[in-house]
Amino acid sequence: MASGERRYRSFYLPESRPHFARSRAFHTEHLKLEIEVDLERKRLEGRASLRIVPLRSLQRIELDARAMHISMVTLDGRECKYEHDNEKLVVIADPPLSPGAHEVVVSYSASPTQGVYFIQPDEAYPDKEAQAWTQSEAEFASYWFPCYDSPNDKSTSEMLITVSEGFLAISNGRLLSVSKNRDKVTYHWKEETPHSSYLNSFVVGKFGVKKEEVDGIGLEYYFPEGKRNDVTRYFGETAKMMKVFGELTGIKYPYAKYAQTTVEDFIYGGMENISATTLATTYYPDERSEEDFQVSYSREGQNAVNLVAHELAHQWFGDLVTCADWTHAWLNEGFASYFQCLYLEKEKGVDLLRRDMSLKAELYFDEEETSYRRPIVERNYVYPDDLFDSATYEKGAWMIHQLRYILGDDFFFKGVQEYLTQFSRDNAETNDLRKSLERVSGESLEEYFEEFFFKAGYPEFEVEYSWDEVGSTANLTVKQRQLTDEQTPIFRLPCDIVFYTRKGRTKRRVLLSSAEEKLTFELGSRPRIVEFDPEEWFLKKVKFGKSFELLANQLRESIDASSRARAAADLGSTKNNAVLAPLKEAALTDPSWIVRARALQALGEVGTEEALTSILSLGIPENRRVRRALARALANFKDRGGHKLLAELLLADESPYVQCEAAISLAKAQADGALQLLKKAMKINSPNFTLMEACLDAAGYIKEEEVRTLIMENLRYGAPSRARTGAMKGIINRGFAYEDEVAALKEILLRDKEFRVRYYVADQVAPRLAERRMLEELKRASVSDRDTRVRRRALEVYYELLRTAETISSIAKLGEEVEGLKKENRELRERLSRLDRPTDS
Numbered sequence: 154m155a156s157g158e159r160r161y162r163s164f165y166l167p168e169s170r171p172h173f174a175r176s177r178a179f180h181t182e183h184l185k186l187e188i189e190v191d192l193e194r195k196r197l198e199g200r201a202s203l204r205i206v207p208l209r210s211l212q213r214i215e216l217d218a219r220a221m222h223i224s225m226v227t228l229d230g231r232e233c234k235y236e237h238d239n240e241k242l243v244v245i246a247d248p249p250l251s252p253g254a255h256e257v258v259v260s261y262s263a264s265p266t267q268g269v270y271f272i273q274p275d276e277a278y279p280d281k282e283a284q285a286w287t288q289s290e291a292e293f294a295s296y297w298f299p300c301y302d303s304p305n306d307k308s309t310s311e312m313l314i315t316v317s318e319g320f321l322a323i324s325n326g327r328l329l330s331v332s333k334n335r336d337k338v339t340y341h342w343k344e345e346t347p348h349s350s351y352l353n354s355f356v357v358g359k360f361g362v363k364k365e366e367v368d369g370i371g372l373e374y375y376f377p378e379g380k381r382n383d384v385t386r387y388f389g390e391t392a393k394m395m396k397v398f399g400e401l402t403g404i405k406y407p408y409a410k411y412a413q414t415t416v417e418d419f420i421y422g423g424m425e426n427i428s429a430t431t432l433a434t435t436y437y438p439d440e441r442s443e444e445d446f447q448v449s450y451s452r453e454g455q456n457a458v459n460l461v462a463h464e465l466a467h468q469w470f471g472d473l474v475t476c477a478d479w480t481h482a483w484l485n486e487g488f489a490s491y492f493q494c495l496y497l498e499k500e501k502g503v504d505l506l507r508r509d510m511s512l513k514a515e516l517y518f519d520e521e522e523t524s525y526r527r528p529i530v531e532r533n534y535v536y537p538d539d540l541f542d543s544a545t546y547e548k549g550a551w552m553i554h555q556l557r558y559i560l561g562d563d564f565f566f567k568g569v570q571e572y573l574t575q576f577s578r579d580n581a582e583t584n585d586l587r588k589s590l591e592r593v594s595g596e597s598l599e600e601y602f603e604e605f606f607f608k609a610g611y612p613e614f615e616v617e618y619s620w621d622e623v624g625s626t627a628n629l630t631v632k633q634r635q636l637t638d639e640q641t642p643i644f645r646l647p648c649d650i651v652f653y654t655r656k657g658r659t660k661r662r663v664l665l666s667s668a669e670e671k672l673t674f675e676l677g678s679r680p681r682i683v684e685f686d687p688e689e690w691f692l693k694k695v696k697f698g699k700s701f702e703l704l705a706n707q708l709r710e711s712i713d714a715s716s717r718a719r720a721a722a723d724l725g726s727t728k729n730n731a732v733l734a735p736l737k738e739a740a741l742t743d744p745s746w747i748v749r750a751r752a753l754q755a756l757g758e759v760g761t762e763e764a765l766t767s768i769l770s771l772g773i774p775e776n777r778r779v780r781r782a783l784a785r786a787l788a789n790f791k792d793r794g795g796h797k798l799l800a801e802l803l804l805a806d807e808s809p810y811v812q813c814e815a816a817i818s819l820a821k822a823q824a825d826g827a828l829q830l831l832k833k834a835m836k837i838n839s840p841n842f843t844l845m846e847a848c849l850d851a852a853g854y855i856k857e858e859e860v861r862t863l864i865m866e867n868l869r870y871g872a873p874s875r876a877r878t879g880a881m882k883g884i885i886n887r888g889f890a891y892e893d894e895v896a897a898l899k900e901i902l903l904r905d906k907e908f909r910v911r912y913y914v915a916d917q918v919a920p921r922l923a924e925r926r927m928l929e930e931l932k933r934a935s936v937s938d939r940d941t942r943v944r945r946r947a948l949e950v951y952y953e954l955l956r957t958a959e960t961i962s963s964i965a966k967l968g969e970e971v972e973g974l975k976k977e978n979r980e981l982r983e984r985l986s987r988l989d990r991p992t993d994s
């Protein structure tokens with residue numbers, strides 16, 4: 154099926170329900186929490202004091218208080234009646250509350266299974282640090298303190314956290330005091346900027362500490378002692394980022410301090426708790442990986458700089474201005490994701506912004522292909538966390554980028570500042586942003602928002618170009634080929650068409666608004682290059698059939714690296730030896746590593762003997778990312794010369810990620826002795842065992858009995874986390890799972906302590922193998938998993954597998970019917986032939 158005719162799976166499940174911002178009966182002015190955190194018993198105990206102001210006559214004060222034991226409640230200092238059903242705590246005010254502030258104090262204890270995560274070493278992982286950390290987004294704050302657990306109310310907060318001596322407790326705001334009482338220590342923190350409940354946090358553990366001060370703001374880093382030498386590699390750009398974001402938004406970093414704490418087994422990359430971000434320990438680059446670090450070889454762009462920038466940007470987008478309900482979560486995540494790219498642009502140049510945006514586009518396209526298509530602004534979901542997907546993050550970032558293009562930098566940044574100023578310390582929804590941008594620019598954005606935020610998908614273009622010598626005109630036909638339906642429209646948006654003629658580069662902006670546009674441009678001379686949105690301002694797929702000459706010129710002469718890279722990709726897809734010369738030249742001489750790498754990859758895609766000769770004649774590129782492209786390109790060749798080079802890269806390259814790429818290419822190319830090489834490479838140290846993961850991933854392509862043992866050994870609880878993922882990737886690459894593997898995978902899905910591996914089974918292994926043997930376990934995980942992301946994905950995949958099972962059985966049924974028909978036909982024919990046969994008489 155052509156991509157333009159693709160129908161996407163729906164985001165809606167039978168369990169989906171529409172959600173709207175919650176009604177409030179009171180406002181919480183201040184929260185004071187006094188709790189003792191017991192790491193051994195995985196328990197916390199204490200009291201929560203809430204200063205509330207009723208918004209109407211109020212007799213029943215309803216708080217969210219999940220799975221906790223409540224021992225006493227007082228209202229304005231007097232013990233009072235309450236009802237508690239494990240979800241809600243209703244405090245009875247008798248008589249009803251008078252206007253003005255009142256104080257509710259709840260004494261409670263809890264052993265949370267969500268909201269707070271207690272980490273302890275065990276036999277399988279004896280080196281793990283004892284820690285407790287919170288994760289309150291989306292609605293898990295009420296698992297550790299009673300509160301109004303929705304984003305549309307904001308209060309100041311104060312945390313007094315008591316822990317055993319030797320442990321630190323890090324929380325939001327300013328540290329007021331540390332007091333000792335026998336073998337206990339109490340840390341007293343206070344955040345004076347009002348914020349939503351989900352932004353409250355604490356981390357308890359043993360940490361090394363580094364501090365610096367920038368423009369009166371204290372920057373604090375809390376890290377495992379073993380990572381002391383890598384702290385700067387992780388956080389070194391924080392101060393610079395703070396300055397850049399202050400300038401871009403026109404608003405100085407709004408809180409007293411900024412703490413960044415890395416914790417074990419974190420279930421996200423990071424969480425933007427107000428003024429005290431929590432982050433994963435897996436993002437520490439080491440000396441060897443610093444230059445091209447990424448958390449896993451298979452996730453380009455997932456690195457410390459991007460993560461730190463993302464969470465810091467949230468301090469403005471999400472913390473200072475907060476989405477009014479999760480339907481508008483993209484206001485938090487889209488902006489944080491986009492600002493991380495703006496930092497790249499400011500500090501490292503526009504090519505890096507475009508590169509990162511194109512990685513984002515790939516993630517979003519992948520979500521649409523493997524999961525579903527949905528509008529960014531979405532009310533119908535099962536759990537709020539369902540919305541934290543690529544439509545929210547990656548497409549959200551893209552839609553902001555497009556707004557910048559439509560409005561221009563001046564109006565765009567003014568509009569963003571207007572939005573932040575107007576909704577500071579408050580909540581906002583999608584139309585609030587629209588109005589802010591409209592107010593400063595005068596532009597009506599209603600249609601844009603309707604198409605790009607409230608509807609779904611993206612334009613898929615087919616572009617044709619011809620030159621009319623007589624009239625000296627360039628003619629372009631631009632078709633939008635996406636399948637339109639009630640979700641996906643024909644989009645209306647401006648677009649740059651760029652020509653390079655004798656007079657130089659000319660940019661013409663046109664408005665695309667119908668399924669087919671015929672455009673004519675008068676040019677003085679026949680263009681050497683014709684480009685469609687070469688600066689990559691909008692999210693799209695585009696097929697633009699160009700002549701070899703146009704592509705070769707574009708690869709050589711376009712001023713936009715992104716456009717040169719596209720030309721390289723297009724040339725590579727022709728699989729013709731004529732393209733080797735320009736690709737080789739680009740791979741050697743282009744000033745941008747992005748283009749050199751893409752040209753090398755394209756040489757690999759050509760796949761001929763001559764292409765391999767070209768690749769090998771290039772030598773070993775100095776840039777690590779280009780070497781990775783070299784390793785990737787060599788996967789396409791069966792020739793020994795390529796295999797020898799891959800073996801060298803695998804065992805000796807200074808970049809772990811080049812080694813990973815070489816591992817996969819060796820296996821894909823079915824090189825002799827690949828398995829032995831992989832086993833050797835698995836023992837080489839790399840950050841997060843990424844090389845071990847890649848080797849197991851690669852082993853899946855090798856058809857040798859020994860691979861089975863290797864995979865089983867690394868699937869088990871106790872193996873390094875990334876190796877376990879690698880083993881699962883290996884199974885996926887093989888294309889099927891053996892019975893013992895299925896049993897192990899079921900066990901992981903239902904019982905494993907590690908979120909990431911459970912999620913991987915539901916998210917990748919089950920759907921990719923269409924593993925119907927796991928139907929029952931998927932159904933169970935969709936109800937019982939502690940993480941709603943696993944629950945949601947398991948449910949999605951369960952329905953999908955069920956559907957394919959039904960399709961298969963209906964096809965089988967159809968098959969039976971066809972067989973039946975055939976039989977009838979045969980009998981009929983036989984009968985007829987008997988009739989036809991001349992009778993001997």
Ligand SMILES: [Zn+2]
Nearest residue numbers: 463467486489
């Ligand atoms: Zn985020």
